Amino acid sequence: MRSLTRTLVLSLSLATPAFAAAAQDAGPAAAPMAVATDWRTVPADNLLVIDTNRGRILVEMTPDVAPLHVERMRVLARRGFFDGLVFHRVIDGFMAQTGDPLGTGEGQSPYPDLKAEFTFRRGPEMPFAPVAAPAGSAMGFLNSLPIQTQPTALMATTADGKVHGWGTYCPGVAGMARDEANDSANSQFFLMRQPYPALDKRYTIWGRVVSGLEVVRAIKVGDGDNGMVTAAPDRMTRVRIASDLATTERPVVQILDASSAAFRTLVDGVRTARGADFSVCDVDLPVQVSGPPAPPA
Template sequence: MTKTFLAAAVAAVLSVGAAGVAMAQSAPPQSTAAETPPPPAPPEGTPASEWRTVPAENLLVIDTTKGRILVEMIPEIAPGHVERMRLLARASFFDNLKWHRVIDYFMAQTGDPLGTGDGQSAWPDLKAEFTFRRGPETPFQPAVSPTGGPIGFLHALPVQTQPDALMAQTSDHKVHGWGLYCPGVAGMARDDNPDSANSQFFIMRQAYPSLDKRYTVWGVAVSGLDVVRSLNVGTDASGIVASPDMMTRVRVASDLPEGERPTAQVLDTASPRYRELVQQVRDAKGADFSVCDVTLPVQVSGGTPAA
């Protein structure tokens, strides 16, 4: 069965509607990289203590025909899906697979060995991990705290959770949280069965809140969103690409030889600079502020992309 996002998902599950599909069809294929610049560099003299190094075992290195994408995997929110991504990368499963479905202003999908949307790995389907449990020890840093619950970041991932006050009322002293589908967020495709994700995944080109709590979030691109937005797009409502770009190699950073291993440092959301950045964006956006407007600065060093 086709792993949606496919035509049915665009028309129904995702509630894009006719206008959204028409936009994808009528607008010429284009990169939207200019709409969101690369992550900003922090001010000169930002101390080393304000950077957080992404653990190598949680850094997925995706080399493509358009460049390199670095995804921070977040096991705190989707341990089963993160372990599946590690397993498939270590089996070289993703190497030379197509970005078979790409819709501008939406997302780019891959991970299908058939390249049609109908394929998957030989491993069993996964149980959905649409939400996670957040406790006092979870490294969550709020940006805003509306009535429904705080919104902020868990590592580099934008998330929303129930309020801390509810922790005292639950048996595990934790509350529900969920990843937010901002640009760069990585999720798992599935069919109508919530527990049908397997190997196909997607990375958002733009924000799409209709997906929140309906598709498992497992990571976020900390570098390479411009690459995601440069991938060849489909020209009809399905988004299937006639001349797709490829993933040439996908590896967990910790599995790469030291000379080939990139290091990604992201602004630490526990730092004063993070609070300053959030306030700057809130002041600039006013009532239109969204956590998706906050782009965490990143530094990438080392590593040689696969040929």
């Protein structure tokens, strides 16, 4: 038995294959006509640049949702901790996991484990854009992150003027791996290849892939827990915060602003196309990436 297990505890049998297949079959929606003011630039300090042997992955981190975990990612990236680490557990239709210096699922950074941030308090200052209203709640986007939350109207009744919220595991969402103990996340993280709502409120979400989801889905499959370790796993070659890169190396990411009219047009089109099967995971936010190309792997 492992003394330290940083792999996901849930079995893939808890997935919802029909939901994943439906989202995959839906395909990306066409971007609506948008003007310059409809685009939001991701702050460089919240942009994690993950270069891999498969290509570049850009993650918008969400400190409003998981400040402790975002700060840990910044610290480790700035120390070059992730450089050269393999994707040691990759399950097709699920996720790609990395961040273990041992490459076995047993390792971690020298820093203390983190307190879980499965949920957060959403205040009126946070840029929430609702897209659906299931009974007693709302689903939408906090910047690029899909979330579920209590209705905004409840803010008037709470002591802190805020409501309960949590991220939802759509494709591209970045989560933190842990042991069975809730407060045991450290350095290992995973990027979703497909939706997996069974993880909601069970593993801390700290960001979402905004460019390079096709890279995440191309990472070589291998799962040490099930004896399917690949002989030559894919790896991260360099991981940095965009603000730490020289301007000649720094990518600039613009995302369709969820508060814009163009975003509402996009959502309405996806909702019409999906009908009763519509989910927040069906909405693909258009992204523009500029700046220098990624360095060769």
